[in-house]
Amino acid sequence: MSNGKVPEQIVFRIRRFAPGRDMEPVWKDYTIAYEAGMTVLDGLWKVKESIDPTLAWRASCRMGVCGSCGMLINGKAGLGCNTQISELATSVVTVAPLSNFPIVRDLVPDLRPLFDAHTALSPYIIRSDSSEQEEPTGEYYQSAEEMESYLQFSYCIKCACCMAACPTCATDPIYSGPVALAQAHRYNTDTRDDGFEARKDVLAGEAGPWRCHFAGECSRVCPKGVDPAKAIQLMKRQLVADALGLRKKRLPAELAKKPDGIERRPDIPEAPAPTV
Amino acid sequence: MRDQKLWTWHLAAGVIILFLLGLHMAIMHLDALLGIFNPAGGHPIDWANVVARGQSLAFTTTYILLLGTALFHGLYGLRNILFELDPAPPLKKALSWVLILVGVGLFIFGTWAAWVGYQVASQA
Amino acid sequence: MEKDRGHPNRLGIWGWIGGGSWGPDRYLYTLHRITGLGLLFYFVVHIFVTSSRAIGQSAWEESMMRVTGPLFVLGEYLVFVAVAFHAINGVRLVFAELGLGIGKPIEPIYPYRTCLDDQRPWAIGALLLIVALVVVGALDFFVWH
Numbered sequence: 081m082s083n084g085k086v087p088e089q090i091v092f093r094i095r096r097f098a099p100g101r102d103m104e105p106v107w108k109d110y111t112i113a114y115e116a117g118m119t120v121l122d123g124l125w126k127v128k129e130s131i132d133p134t135l136a137w138r139a140s141c142r143m144g145v146c147g148s149c150g151m152l153i154n155g156k157a158g159l160g161c162n163t164q165i166s167e168l169a170t171s172v173v174t175v176a177p178l179s180n181f182p183i184v185r186d187l188v189p190d191l192r193p194l195f196d197a198h199t200a201l202s203p204y205i206i207r208s209d210s211s212e213q214e215e216p217t218g219e220y221y222q223s224a225e226e227m228e229s230y231l232q233f234s235y236c237i238k239c240a241c242c243m244a245a246c247p248t249c250a251t252d253p254i255y256s257g258p259v260a261l262a263q264a265h266r267y268n269t270d271t272r273d274d275g276f277e278a279r280k281d282v283l284a285g286e287a288g289p290w291r292c293h294f295a296g297e298c299s300r301v302c303p304k305g306v307d308p309a310k311a312i313q314l315m316k317r318q319l320v321a322d323a324l325g326l327r328k329k330r331l332p333a334e335l336a337k338k339p340d341g342i343e344r345r346p347d348i349p350e351a352p353a354p355t356v
Numbered sequence: 357m358r359d360q361k362l363w364t365w366h367l368a369a370g371v372i373i374l375f376l377l378g379l380h381m382a383i384m385h386l387d388a389l390l391g392i393f394n395p396a397g398g399h400p401i402d403w404a405n406v407v408a409r410g411q412s413l414a415f416t417t418t419y420i421l422l423l424g425t426a427l428f429h430g431l432y433g434l435r436n437i438l439f440e441l442d443p444a445p446p447l448k449k450a451l452s453w454v455l456i457l458v459g460v461g462l463f464i465f466g467t468w469a470a471w472v473g474y475q476v477a478s479q480a
Numbered sequence: 481m482e483k484d485r486g487h488p489n490r491l492g493i494w495g496w497i498g499g500g501s502w503g504p505d506r507y508l509y510t511l512h513r514i515t516g517l518g519l520l521f522y523f524v525v526h527i528f529v530t531s532s533r534a535i536g537q538s539a540w541e542e543s544m545m546r547v548t549g550p551l552f553v554l555g556e557y558l559v560f561v562a563v564a565f566h567a568i569n570g571v572r573l574v575f576a577e578l579g580l581g582i583g584k585p586i587e588p589i590y591p592y593r594t595c596l597d598d599q600r601p602w603a604i605g606a607l608l609l610i611v612a613l614v615v616v617g618a619l620d621f622f623v624w625h
Contacts, residue, residue: 097487105487156501179499182486190485232585247509250495252440284360291440294576295509296596297500305588310595316363317579323364367577370570377563385560385617388624401544403537410533423527430520437513441493462527469531476536 095176121160137187147237152176157241178244197260206275221336233266242298258298258308265315274332369429376422410477515562564613
């Protein structure tokens with residue numbers, strides 16, 4: 081069953097913690113049989129099914145989309161579901177909850193600090209014409225190049241791996257962290273958005289990007305290639321330009337003009353009526 | 357003062373220090389290689405050289421400018437490090453004031469020394 | 481409070497040094513911090529020592545006598561090394577933190593390319609320059625004198 085490199089038996093060394101039972105997290109070893117294609121998440125399932133049903137973790141999609149199964153795998157933050165045991169090339173796989181977040185139980189971190197920081201930076205399009213936004217009469221115009229200026233950062237799945245690797249997050253709970261800052265930059269650079277001044281309330285202070293010193297760990301561990309460090313440095317550039325009065329002010333994108341003089345082809349059916 | 361402005365100045369101060377301290381280090385430590393601004397020869401810290409540099413108002417001014425920018429750059433950097441240790445808000449406030457007072461105190465002291473040194477050298 | 485939400489698990493200062501993915505940029509960050517603190521300490525002492533020139537020649541020469549000897553030469557050389565590192569890595573950081581030399585936002589296609597890859601040649605160049613300065617400084621401190 082096993083390939084040439086991976087031993088047939090794999091030891092899962094898992095950091096266990098149960099509130100009320102344990103004072104401190106403890107390491108426990110579980111030996112399971114390796115199967116080809118086994119991910120770390122598959123291994124955890126196997127431990128739970130065959131050895132210890134009390135083992136707890138958080139996971140959902142098992143395909144690197146939902147961002148639930150962020151954990152420390154051999155000391156490095158990553159998603160359990162898209163980490164192959166064969167790529168680790170070790171016979172002992174250590175699994176621990178993401179650092180810098182409180183442990184709810186075993187491998188389950190409490191990600192509320194992340195979501196609080198994310199919410200505080202209004203990660204959505206802010207416009208002054210809120211009536212148009214709520215009851216749209218058309219689409220806001222955006223060119224392909226304008227979209228590319230933020231698209232990379234919009235792939236974030238909020239798995240919190242970056243915050244477990246960030247040195248500043250290791251001590252400073254006020255710093256917003258790579259997730260929230262990258263998302264704030266994603267909206268600040270979106271040409272449809274007009275919320276730079278509103279977000280600046282948070283960004284100009286202690287929670288802003290100033291506590292980032294470009295150690296680059298967030299970008300190195302990001303399982304989606306979002307590159308939060310790039311977003312944070314580009315955000316600093318914007319904010320420094322703003323502090324010096326050099327930031328190019330732009331008006332938020334207007335409604336896209338509907339093409340003139342074009343008839344709808346009769347063979348294209350109407351869109352179905354909204355269901356909600 | 358918020359970090360957006362303070363950090364911008366921190367960066368600007370770093371660039372100023374790069375040039376002024378670069379010159380200072382070149383004079384003091386690369387003397388065998390470059391030998392600039394040491395008219396009396398010998399070691400850069402010989403009194404004759406100190407007086408020769410001290411007679412120049414431009415040198416005295418750049419010393420004071422370097423003193424101010426380096427104090428701001430260093431103490432703001434230290435404040436960043438201390439604040440990342442997550443002290444309680446009242447302690448943060450106290451730390452900020454202590455660092456401001458230390459910075460201003462050292463700046464006044466250093467400026468006094470540079471200015472008196474300039475006058476001593478001018479009379480020499 | 482964070483504690484009410486579960487068992488606290490922040491890495492603390494250990495997380496400044498390690499506890500991530502152990503990339504080279506992390507060590508540049510750590511060294512930048514250590515050299516910065518060292519230079520600040522030296523700078524404050526330096527202000528007091530050199531201000532003796534305000535009093536006159538004898539005071540100056542006395543305070544300079546107090547900081548001579550092989551240990552002080554070694555210490556001053558370490559200061560020179562710290563300045564070389566902090567200055568050149570600092571220039572790299574000024575550019576990077578203003579969004580220069582880190583690339584533009586790209587489509588993330590596996591294997592992912594990050595700003596650290598764009599930054600790598602600059603980091604290597606900075607390190608080479610630092611090494612060159614450290615060597616020239618060593619010659620000036622210990623050989624040519």
